[in-house]
Amino acid sequence: MGAYFSEIFLGLKSLFIGLGITFKEFFKPVVTVAYPYQTIKMSERYRGHIELIEDEEGNPKCVVCGMCERGCPSGCISLASESVEYEVEVKGEMKTKKKKVLTKYDLNFTTCSLCGQCVESCNFGAIKFSKEYNLASSRKEDFHFDLLNRLKERNS
Amino acid sequence: MSLTILNALVAVVAAIAFAALNAAYLVWAERRGAGRIQRRPGPNVNGPLGLLQPPADGIKLMTKQLMIPGGADKALFMVAPVLAMAPAITSFVTVPFSDTIVAHSMNIGVLMIFAFASLGGMAILLAGWGSRNKYGVMASVRAVSQNISYEVPMLITVITIVMMSGTMNLKELVGAQAGGIWNWNIVPSLSSPLMPVSFLIFFICSLAETNRAPFDLGEAESELVAGFHTEYGSMGFGLFFMGEYANIVIGASLITILFLGGWDCPLGLFPGVWWFLLKIYLLIFSFIWIRWTFPRTTIYGLLNLSWKILIPISLFNLLLTAGLLKVF
Ligand code: SF4
Ligand code: SF4
Numbered sequence: 001m002g003a004y005f006s007e008i009f010l011g012l013k014s015l016f017i018g019l020g021i022t023f024k025e026f027f028k029p030v031v032t033v034a035y036p037y038q039t040i041k042m043s044e045r046y047r048g049h050i051e052l053i054e055d056e057e058g059n060p061k062c063v064v065c066g067m068c069e070r071g072c073p074s075g076c077i078s079l080a081s082e083s084v085e086y087e088v089e090v091k092g093e094m095k096t097k098k099k100k101v102l103t104k105y106d107l108n109f110t111t112c113s114l115c116g117q118c119v120e121s122c123n124f125g126a127i128k129f130s131k132e133y134n135l136a137s138s139r140k141e142d143f144h145f146d147l148l149n150r151l152k153e154r155n156s
Numbered sequence: 157m158s159l160t161i162l163n164a165l166v167a168v169v170a171a172i173a174f175a176a177l178n179a180a181y182l183v184w185a186e187r188r189g190a191g192r193i194q195r196r197p198g199p200n201v202n203g204p205l206g207l208l209q210p211p212a213d214g215i216k217l218m219t220k221q222l223m224i225p226g227g228a229d230k231a232l233f234m235v236a237p238v239l240a241m242a243p244a245i246t247s248f249v250t251v252p253f254s255d256t257i258v259a260h261s262m263n264i265g266v267l268m269i270f271a272f273a274s275l276g277g278m279a280i281l282l283a284g285w286g287s288r289n290k291y292g293v294m295a296s297v298r299a300v301s302q303n304i305s306y307e308v309p310m311l312i313t314v315i316t317i318v319m320m321s322g323t324m325n326l327k328e329l330v331g332a333q334a335g336g337i338w339n340w341n342i343v344p345s346l347s348s349p350l351m352p353v354s355f356l357i358f359f360i361c362s363l364a365e366t367n368r369a370p371f372d373l374g375e376a377e378s379e380l381v382a383g384f385h386t387e388y389g390s391m392g393f394g395l396f397f398m399g400e401y402a403n404i405v406i407g408a409s410l411i412t413i414l415f416l417g418g419w420d421c422p423l424g425l426f427p428g429v430w431w432f433l434l435k436i437y438l439l440i441f442s443f444i445w446i447r448w449t450f451p452r453t454t455i456y457g458l459l460n461l462s463w464k465i466l467i468p469i470s471l472f473n474l475l476l477t478a479g480l481l482k483v484f
Binding site for chain 2: 008015018019021022023025026027028029030031032034
């Protein structure tokens, strides 16, 4: 009989403790971020899809060495380049030299695992993770990113 | 003659309007309250403070097609939501909001409200049975056993009160408690020292009777999809919903009338309808508060609570009060 009443009493007490906790929470400020209207800053280590880094003139830093393409375990990077001739002054003489210029940097984000191999393997510091997370689409083509184009759009 | 018909019409329209308005805005209050307890804002986009959310929800529900599942018992399926709503509204007829605001003061008001409240269980049974859905049937079986087991301690408590005040008229019940908080039934008196316990029992039973969490086993989403209203969409669901909230208002009004002195002021000053409304909305707030604090019980826990704890204690209280009334 004593156990019966003590069980009722303890049960009731625990219920009131619970009510006390929720009552206190009721008056605490709201912690919601009203997402489309408010956003929070992404953390330093957040990994969005990769993007190209530009040099001082706004051109991609990439020298088209192809290390990222080869390093990617999922094969989602594809590059293309062309060689252009340019003139430099060496010891008072004008000489023509050749260099590779990036013409295409495609990322197939549908298979990217955000492993970071590409960023790791780039010796020229030409790619980084973006902080982009507003990605939603019902068509997979929307996740094939033309990074060169994105860089241009960013600059314009 | 025509005046009485007009009176009746006005009373009915007022009751429906009060019930519907309460149902709509209690949903809003519930969602805002739930939000605050979980530290989120709740509906806040439509209108200031989200106050236009209920009309938007109403329009959405009303414009949807009412589907009747194949193999369902059409008549029962259609009757059930109406049966859930109508008794709740009818009960408002005899609820006295103040000394003068009462549609029809009946000598057996308490009895009438309980009679109509049991119809709510019927509505749930018909809904589950008529929709030919195994979850619905399971839910309605649960809800009925729950309603039966909680009506017993509830009625025993009511008998205790009726014994003390010697009337079943809700208005006279309040009148017997007039004159300040020490006259209210919740305060232990010489003839019934266990009144706070009775109040607690009645409160728990009203939660269970209105199928509110933590006793919402009739619509346990985690086990039964949506329980008895699994197959209901559009306004069929809307009526169940409104019925539930109207029942909550009725429950809160009953608690106020039976235990908290109705429209009486705690200090014995300015009695009036505002005290009544204040009390029922405080009670409704505590219903919401409880719902968002406790997890759902199991069906065994629920029945054990009623048969092993509430019924013995309320019976004991009844006998004690009967004995003491004889002595004093
Ligand atoms: S993060 Fe990994 S998977 Fe994605 S592109 Fe870079 S190397 Fe490929
Ligand atoms: S590893 Fe760096 S520099 Fe080389 S192709 Fe990739 S992005 Fe360009």
